[in-house]
Amino acid sequence: xxxxxLYLATGWFxxxxxxxxxxxxxxxxxxxxxxxxxxxxxxxxxDVWGLLTFGIPSEIVSMTIFAFLFGIIWIxxxxxxxxxxxxxxxxxxxxxxxxxxxxxxxxxxTPLNAVSFVIALDFFLIEALALVMALTHAYESLELxxxxxxxxxxxxxxxxxGYAPMVSLHVPAYNEPPEVVxxxxxxxxxxxxxxxxxxxxxxxxxxxxxxxxxRNLCIRLGPRFRFVHLDRxxxxxxxxxxxxxxxxxxxxxxxxxxxxxxxxxxxxxxELVPAFxxxxxxxxxxxxxxxxxxxxxFSESAYHGYKYFFxxxxxxxxxxxxIIFCGTMGLIRKTALQQIGGWDxxxxxxxxxxxxxILKLGYESLYIKHSYGRGLMPYTFESLKKQRFxxxxxxxxxxxxxxxxxxxxxxxxxxxxxxxxxxxxxxxxGGLQWFTDVLNLLFGIFLTLGAVASIFYGVFSVRPxxxxxxxxxxxxxxxxxxxxxxxxxxxxxxxxxxxxxSMYNFFSLGWAVTLACIQxxxxxxxxxxxxxxxxxxxxxxxxxxxxxxxxxxxxxxLVFGLAAFVVRPGFKTxxxxxxxxxxxxxxxxAPYFSLLSVQAAPSQKMRHTDLDRGVAVGEDSxxxxxxxxxxxxxxxxxxxxxxxxxxxxxxxxxxxxxxxxPQQLFGLPTVPTQISPTPIPSxxxxxxxxxxxxxxxxxxxxxxxxxxxxxxxxxxxxxNTSTAAVSSTQGCTATPIGFGAPxxxxxxxxPGVPSPIPTPTPIC
Numbered sequence: 001x002x003x004x005x006l007y008l009a010t011g012w013f014x015x016x017x018x019x020x021x022x023x024x025x026x027x028x029x030x031x032x033x034x035x036x037x038x039x040x041x042x043x044x045x046x047d048v049w050g051l052l053t054f055g056i057p058s059e060i061v062s063m064t065i066f067a068f069l070f071g072i073i074w075i076x077x078x079x080x081x082x083x084x085x086x087x088x089x090x091x092x093x094x095x096x097x098x099x100x101x102x103x104x105x106x107x108x109x110t111p112l113n114a115v116s117f118v119i120a121l122d123f124f125l126i127e128a129l130a131l132v133m134a135l136t137h138a139y140e141s142l143e144l145x146x147x148x149x150x151x152x153x154x155x156x157x158x159x160x161x162g163y164a165p166m167v168s169l170h171v172p173a174y175n176e177p178p179e180v181v182x183x184x185x186x187x188x189x190x191x192x193x194x195x196x197x198x199x200x201x202x203x204x205x206x207x208x209x210x211x212x213x214x215r216n217l218c219i220r221l222g223p224r225f226r227f228v229h230l231d232r233x234x235x236x237x238x239x240x241x242x243x244x245x246x247x248x249x250x251x252x253x254x255x256x257x258x259x260x261x262x263x264x265x266x267x268x269x270x271e272l273v274p275a276f277x278x279x280x281x282x283x284x285x286x287x288x289x290x291x292x293x294x295x296x297x298f299s300e301s302a303y304h305g306y307k308y309f310f311x312x313x314x315x316x317x318x319x320x321x322x323i324i325f326c327g328t329m330g331l332i333r334k335t336a337l338q339q340i341g342g343w344d345x346x347x348x349x350x351x352x353x354x355x356x357x358i359l360k361l362g363y364e365s366l367y368i369k370h371s372y373g374r375g376l377m378p379y380t381f382e383s384l385k386k387q388r389f390x391x392x393x394x395x396x397x398x399x400x401x402x403x404x405x406x407x408x409x410x411x412x413x414x415x416x417x418x419x420x421x422x423x424x425x426x427x428x429x430g431g432l433q434w435f436t437d438v439l440n441l442l443f444g445i446f447l448t449l450g451a452v453a454s455i456f457y458g459v460f461s462v463r464p465x466x467x468x469x470x471x472x473x474x475x476x477x478x479x480x481x482x483x484x485x486x487x488x489x490x491x492x493x494x495x496x497x498x499x500x501x502s503m504y505n506f507f508s509l510g511w512a513v514t515l516a517c518i519q520x521x522x523x524x525x526x527x528x529x530x531x532x533x534x535x536x537x538x539x540x541x542x543x544x545x546x547x548x549x550x551x552x553x554x555x556x557x558l559v560f561g562l563a564a565f566v567v568r569p570g571f572k573t574x575x576x577x578x579x580x581x582x583x584x585x586x587x588x589x590a591p592y593f594s595l596l597s598v599q600a601a602p603s604q605k606m607r608h609t610d611l612d613r614g615v616a617v618g619e620d621s622x623x624x625x626x627x628x629x630x631x632x633x634x635x636x637x638x639x640x641x642x643x644x645x646x647x648x649x650x651x652x653x654x655x656x657x658x659x660x661x662p663q664q665l666f667g668l669p670t671v672p673t674q675i676s677p678t679p680i681p682s683x684x685x686x687x688x689x690x691x692x693x694x695x696x697x698x699x700x701x702x703x704x705x706x707x708x709x710x711x712x713x714x715x716x717x718x719x720n721t722s723t724a725a726v727s728s729t730q731g732c733t734a735t736p737i738g739f740g741a742p743x744x745x746x747x748x749x750x751p752g753v754p755s756p757i758p759t760p761t762p763i764c
Contacts, residue, residue, distance in 0.1 A: 020157075106657065166197070173258070258373075278364075488502055
């Protein structure tokens with residue numbers, strides 16, 4: 001019943017999501033009766049398909065009643081969503097939970113040796129965590145497009161006559177080209193606001209000539225501008241900002257941090273400062289925007305990756321008072337910043353960390369969805385990797401230090417912790433979502449190990465590759481990718497081709513994010529990524545050298561995926577190769593974008609920012625550890641194949657869910673089979689080789705010893721193998737294929753387990 005329920009729920013999920021993405025999100029009204037009616041409609045459409053395929057009305061009725069009650073709960077909880085979003089979310093949750101339960105039962109109740117079970121359990125955990133992360137992204141998308149009542153959505157703030165508190169703008173600079181900083185300072189001089197100062201802090205720039213030019217420009221711009229040069233000052237950017245905070249004008253009430261490459265619009269302060277008339281507001285954030293993003297395909301796709309966060313994530317977080325302070329183009333109340341002790345110099349993303357501590361004090365935040373300034377994006381893929389590494393590393397640092405405050409018991413431990421449940425959720429999920437790329441790499445490695453086993457042993461799974469484990473992940477992958485592309489097109493108003501390229505640009509940074517996650521778990525202080533350097537002056541070779549790790553991983557996935565299908569052609573190896581090809585495309589996108597980036601001439605002088613300060617993490621050395629881990633896992637697979645399986649079918653095998661083959665989804669006649677992969681050898685009395693029976697086929701009261709020709713993959717030893725019909729008179733020895741060696745001792749079946757029809761698996 002569980003298997004059929006899972007298939008039926010997947011159908012409900014697909015129907016509801018299709019309706020939402022094709023027009024349901026436009027519904028701007030809500031009604032519980034309409035939501036219940038739409039839920040009923042979705043369930044009945046799925047039920048018709050279920051009756052035409054499974055044909056078990058009593059089961060379908062009970063499943064539908066359960067799903068209806070489950071959906072009603074979410075309709076009540078999500079009263080501010082429209083009907084399409086409510087039903088889609090309910091069916092997404094239901095399908096995901098059912099698949100996790102099904103996957104666990106297959107993993108837990110398949111007879112395996114100890115090492116195989118540990119690997120299968122690890123694979124299940126990766127699978128479950130990836131699905132949970134997909135749920136968080138789905139919630140964000142549905143919240144943005146299906147919410148019909150917004151309480152905290154602001155485009156502009158209404159000005160307050162006579163309210164003009166002093167603002168201190170801090171511009172940290174390190175080894176910046178004077179012309180870049182000069183453009184920023186000139187734009188700040190044009191601000192349409194009567195009461196502000198600009199404090200430029202040049203921190204540890206080695207060349208005296210550059211920072212003297214910036215100092216002279218500050219002198220020419222007038223008394224509003226102050227310049228300080230610091231030599232050997234600790235704390236990097238955070239240290240410079242803390243110095244600026246200590247030297248801020250005493251009468252200043254608001255502090256702003258402006259990156260040294262931003263061109264700020266004159267109305268920046270005039271339109272944001274009025275928010276601070278509310279004493280509960282701790283900080284206000286406007287989008288970080290960028291210029292020169294239309295000059296080439298690389299810049300365009302990278303730009304849309306930045307914009308996604310400010311067009312999708314930040315509006316959703318703002319509705320729950322849980323935004324992140326991003327530093328530049330944001331303002332923060334000085335007293336709130338002083339209450340938390342200033343910027344923490346241990347964190348490489350000091351701005352986001354400070355916002356969490358301010359919210360813990362009970363302050364509110366505000367996101368204004370309007371661009372007031374534009375900066376410079378990284379010119380090359382190498383720079384983009386370094387920036388993404390820094391952001392991810394900082395996010396993991398925040399998670400490591402504050403995870404206890406984000407737990408449900410956070411207020412019990414710290415009575416002064418005033419974070420709401422929604423704020424804890426968004427900050428916790430914001431940190432955990434970085435690990436999606438780690439899970440993606442691990443998933444690809446597991447698939448590669450399966451391909452290796454398929455090539456050399458004719459098998460490719462440490463657990464039975466059942467119908468749901470074959471079909472449901474494919475449906476999840478397709479639907480979630482469709483949803484992501486749809487969000488890019490709708491939120492950013494992109495054509496399909498540009499949205500696809502932007503999606504791949506986003507995924508191409510997975511290797512850098514993976515390295516940052518691993519480093520963030522073990523290192524306390526900030527580090528930066530040192531990419532491989534090419535000895536050749538060729539820009540093309542240099543671009544390929546920067547992405548050599550991604551290229552090797554992508555080629556590895558692609559080669560083993562294709563080899564598995566070529567050596568063992570079949571539907572399941574075809575699907576395995578298809579999954580590995582998809583994984584390969586995510587990593588091979590990195591050299592593609594790296595080559596695109598070096599083809600476009602930068603519009604400005606190359607900058608040396610604070611990204612390259614701190615302890616260096618060499619990508620080459622990190623990659624060596626990754627390859628060593630992969631080799632060790634391949635060796636472990638070989639060891640697993642030498643360890644025998646249990647010599648008898650354990651009693652817990654009866655708890656395995658029945659497998660419903662994929663062909664039954666299309667109404668083709670099949671018989672559900674129990675997943676019992678342990679080989680049970682038959683006794684031999686006359687010396688004539690007899691075929692070995694395999695658990696997992698159609699039960700029969702009396703086992704027949706007549707060989708039955710078959711070319712259907714049969715689960716053996718926890719793995720799927722293809723067995724060929726061979727007559728016992730051809731001189732072949734019947735041997736079970738799978739882990740371990742055959743046993744000549746008959747093994748009794750547990751009570752209640754039917755005897756199987758023997759299937760020949762001879763090896764000549």
